[in-house]
Amino acid sequence: MLRLHDxxxxxxxxxxxxxxxxxxxxxxxxxxxxxxHIGHGRQSLxxxxxxxxxxxxxxxxxxxxxxxxxxxxxxxxxxxxxxxWREIAEExxxxxxxxxxxxxxxxxxxxxxxxxxxxxxxEVIEQLVARGAAYEIDDGVYFSVAAVPDYGLLAHQPLESxxxxxxxxxxxxxxxxxxxxxxxxxxPGEPSWPSPFGPGRPGWHTECVVMSLGLLGEGFELxxxxxxxxxxxxxxxxxxAVALGRRFAAHWMHHGMVEVGGAKMAKSIGNVTDLGELLxxxxxxxxxxxxxxxxxxxxxxxxxxxxxxxxxxxxRLDSLARRLEEAPGGExxxxxxxxxxxxxxxxxxxxxDTPRAMAMVFDAVRLANALLAGDDVAGGVARGRQALECxxxxxxxxAIPAVVSEAAAELASRRDRARAERDWAAADHxxxxxxxxxxxxxxxxxxxxxxx
RNA sequence: GGCGGCGUGGCCGAGUGGUUCAGGCAAGGGCCUGCAAAGCCCUCUACAGCGGUUCGAUUCCGCUCGCCGCCUCCA
Numbered sequence: 470m471l472r473l474h475d476x477x478x479x480x481x482x483x484x485x486x487x488x489x490x491x492x493x494x495x496x497x498x499x500x501x502x503x504x505x506h507i508g509h510g511r512q513s514l515x516x517x518x519x520x521x522x523x524x525x526x527x528x529x530x531x532x533x534x535x536x537x538x539x540x541x542x543x544x545x546x547x548x549x550x551x552x553x554w555r556e557i558a559e560e561x562x563x564x565x566x567x568x569x570x571x572x573x574x575x576x577x578x579x580x581x582x583x584x585x586x587x588x589x590x591x592e593v594i595e596q597l598v599a600r601g602a603a604y605e606i607d608d609g610v611y612f613s614v615a616a617v618p619d620y621g622l623l624a625h626q627p628l629e630s631x632x633x634x635x636x637x638x639x640x641x642x643x644x645x646x647x648x649x650x651x652x653x654x655x656x657p658g659e660p661s662w663p664s665p666f667g668p669g670r671p672g673w674h675t676e677c678v679v680m681s682l683g684l685l686g687e688g689f690e691l692x693x694x695x696x697x698x699x700x701x702x703x704x705x706x707x708x709x710a711v712a713l714g715r716r717f718a719a720h721w722m723h724h725g726m727v728e729v730g731g732a733k734m735a736k737s738i739g740n741v742t743d744l745g746e747l748l749x750x751x752x753x754x755x756x757x758x759x760x761x762x763x764x765x766x767x768x769x770x771x772x773x774x775x776x777x778x779x780x781x782x783x784x785r786l787d788s789l790a791r792r793l794e795e796a797p798g799g800e801x802x803x804x805x806x807x808x809x810x811x812x813x814x815x816x817x818x819x820x821x822d823t824p825r826a827m828a829m830v831f832d833a834v835r836l837a838n839a840l841l842a843g844d845d846v847a848g849g850v851a852r853g854r855q856a857l858e859c860x861x862x863x864x865x866x867x868a869i870p871a872v873v874s875e876a877a878a879e880l881a882s883r884r885d886r887a888r889a890e891r892d893w894a895a896a897d898h899x900x901x902x903x904x905x906x907x908x909x910x911x912x913x914x915x916x917x918x919x920x921x
Numbered sequence: 922g923g924c925g926g927c928g929u930g931g932c933c934g935a936g937u938g939g940u941u942c943a944g945g946c947a948a949g950g951g952c953c954u955g956c957a958a959a960g961c962c963c964u965c966u967a968c969a970g971c972g973g974u975u976c977g978a979u980u981c982c983g984c985u986c987g988c989c990g991c992c993u994c995c996a
Contacts, residue, residue, distance in 0.1 A: 479925095499996075512996040542994075621924095624992070630923045634992040647992095673994090695996035700924095702995085725926095726996075731988065735995055762945070763934060768927085768989080775933055778946040785945085788959055824935045828944035835944095838960055842953085893955055900957080911959050918959090 471523065471818050473691070474766060476623050476699060476721035481820055484720050486690055491529040493689035494520065495681040495718065497698055498580065500537040500673075501561035502546050505568050505744040507756070507771050508695070508727040508734050514760045515724045516693055517574045518863045522817055525862040533684050534577040535677060536562055539584050539660060539670055554660055564745065571748045572757065573864060579684055583676040590671040590679050591664045593713065594651045602712035603651055606642035610652040610666050612674075614645055617708040623721060624700040631700075649705050651675055674705035681706075682715060692718035696766070697733075699723055725768040733768075742771065755779040757865055761823040782831070783868075786860060788911075789834050790867030791920060793853045795913065796846055809833050809855045813862070823863065830859045870920040877908055881917040888917075 475482040486492035496516050499509060520530045538558040547554035569576065594610055597603035602616035614620045620628050628647070635646040650672040655661035661668035681689060694703060703721065710717035726733045729740045747756060756771070758779040763769045809829065816826040833856035840849030857867055873881075884899035900910050900917075908919040 497996075500994090506996085508996050510996090515996095540994095624924070626924050626992075631992060634923055636993055696925095697991070697995055700991060701993085724996075726990075728989080733990065733995090758945090759933090766926095767934090770933080772933090774946085778933065781947090782945050784959090792960085822935085825943070828935070831944055832942095835961080839962090842961055888955085891955075897956070909958075912954070912957085913959085 471526075471528075472820060473720060473722050474820050476703075476723050479625065482720055484691055486528065491531040492523060492691065493685040494530055494532045494691045494693065495677070495685055495689060496532070496534040496577070496692075497677060497694035497702065498534040498536050498577075499562075499565055500540045500542060501558045501565060502540065502542040503561055503736070504564045506727075506734065506736070506741045507744050507747055508741075509565070510568065510572060510744040510747070510756060511727050511760055511769065511771075512695055512724060513569055513574050514572065514757055514864075515765045517572075518757075518761065518765075518823065519693075519821060520575060521864045522821070522862055526814065530578075531685060532577040533579045533581065533681065535680050536565075536580055536582045537673065537676065538562065538582045540673060544659060568744045568748060571745075572753045573866075575864075581680045581684060583671065583680075586676060586679050586683070587662045587671060589683060590675045591652075591662070593675060593679055593709065594671075595665060597651065597709065597712055600712060600714075602709075604644070605666055607654075608642075609650045609654050609669065609672070611643055611648045612651050612705065612709060612712070614647045614649075614708060617711050619711075620647075620704065620708055623704045623707065647701070649674055649701065651709075674702060675709060677702075677706045678709045678713075678717075681718070682710065688716040688719055690718075691720050691722060693722045693724070696723040696725055722765075724765045727771055728768045729770070731770075747771070747776070751776045752780055752783060754783055754865060754868075758783060758827070761827050761863060761865065764824055765821055785831065785834055786857070786865070787868045789837060789853050790857060791870055791911075791918065792838070792841055792913075793850055793857070794870070795915060795918070796841060796850045796853075797915075809852070810859065813859045817863075826859065826863070830856050833859070873908070873919055874906075877903060877906055877919055880906075881910075881919050885916045 471484050472481045473484050474480070484492070494516070499505065516532070520532050523530050539554070543554050543557050547557050550557070594603060597612060598605065598610065603610055603612050614628060621631055624631060632645065632647055651674070652664060652666050652669050653672060654667050654669040659670070661670060681692065692703065707717050728734060729742070732738065732740065734740050734742070755776045756779070759769065759771060759775055762779070813826055813829055816822045816829065833852055837849045837853030837856055840846070840852060860867070880899050880903050884896050884903075887895040887899060903910050903919055908921055911918045
């Protein structure tokens with residue numbers, strides 16, 4: 470039974486779908502105005518892990534994640550590059566999915582685009598105006614936070630204290646500095662859609678309300694996103710739903726930021742590492758492992774040193790997989806002792822304690838290796854398979870050794886013959902040849918093992 | 922100013938009121954091996970500081986110092 474830290478209550482809460490139904494998960498996706506950075510990568514990994522884990526336990530998931538494809542940032546970039554805003558959005562989204570595929574992420578079941586839901590958003594805005602929760606002024610339609618008695622629930626601050634800290638300028642006509650724009654009236658040259666308030670485009674906070682409720686339904690189980698979205702984005706989503714009289718997310722989860730030298734990585738600060746860059750230079754699994762080795766709510770540093778350490782760790786997983794593949798009688802290994810799988814689930818169910826879960830996995834890896842090296846091969850295989858299964862449950866797959874070329878296989882068997890004849894010079898020479906071909910060479914009880 | 926979080930061994934990074942432990946990386950020693958690689962074993966015994974509670978605190982409470990996040994766009 471999964472329990473997660475719920476941002477709304479501040480406590481661990483059981484997150485559960487109705488019997489037999491998929492667990493409905495909504496995650497705030499990217500605004501596509503540039504290539505994804507490693508912070509986006511972490512986010513996608515966190516929810517990929519959650520989703521895979523749930524599915525592994527037999528709980529299906531209905532995962533929706535939006536794509537904000539119309540927004541000031543996109544429009545501004547289009548303006549400065551003298552290009553069509555749609556082109557920016559499309560190309561940025563492409564690079565997004567490219568990176569996600571490279572990371573081995575299961576795509577969300579649905580990826581709604583803001584521009585596809587504008588009529589629905591206009592409808593919601595009209596309803597909010599009709600209910601007195603929104604008002605129109607010169608430049609747009611604004612939501613009145615005063616209309617929601619428990620505004621500040623996610624921020625854990627009363628309206629008054631949020632207002633006193635507000636750094637945002639009071640737009641002319643806004644009733645409260647915290648009021649936020651629902652509909653932006655178009656200026657000349659800006660993309661626009663028709664509405665009763667004149668041509669314009671929606672503000673950012675409305676799309677997620679319309680898409681999540683529309684695609685998942687009221688009271689969907691879980692809404693996620695970066696901790697920086699708690700306020701105001703998620704607060705404002707929720708405020709709209711409340712003002713509409715609709716049940717919104719039952720639970721909220723927020724993941725921590727990627728930091729650089731202790732400071733949040735953000736495009737606005739300029740300390741951003743491109744995700745594509747990282748994936749080009751590292752085994753993408755290393756980033757997944759790095760994410761798994763820290764808790765999702767904690768901030769993480771992603772440095773070359775850490776990625777290198779993670780890659781080394783991965784090598785333990787991969788070498789175990791090679792060993793299992795060759796273990797004599799592996800097919801006859803006894804059924805896995807459920808002990809590890811049970812404790813693994815316990816750790817995961819406790820607010821996705823992936824660091825401890827991973828510690829258990831690597832503990833099991835070590836134990837499996839010890840058994841395999843000793844006289845309990847069957848036990849080692851069973852234990853090893855458990856370890857690999859747990860890793861796979863969170864999307865971490867041991868590398869499947871590349872198919873060895875005929876030439877390499879020939880070199881390997883010649884080396885075995887040389888070794889049998891104790892012709893070490895020839896054996897070492899053959900090993901060098903294999904290495905030159907890009908293979909790694911290990912000796913095993915059954916002879917030379919080559920892999921890439 | 923308000924709200925929230927953090928400070929752990931050479932590095933990263935978990936966790937807990939008390940016997941033995943996170944885990945990984947790195948380092949050193951050993952085993953195995955013709956050598957190497959992989960693997961296994963051992964070593965490296967830390968919890969910012971100061972008080973308090975307690976039979977006992979890294980873990981609870983208070984204070985101090987340092988750092989960070991949110992309150993504006995942001996994953």
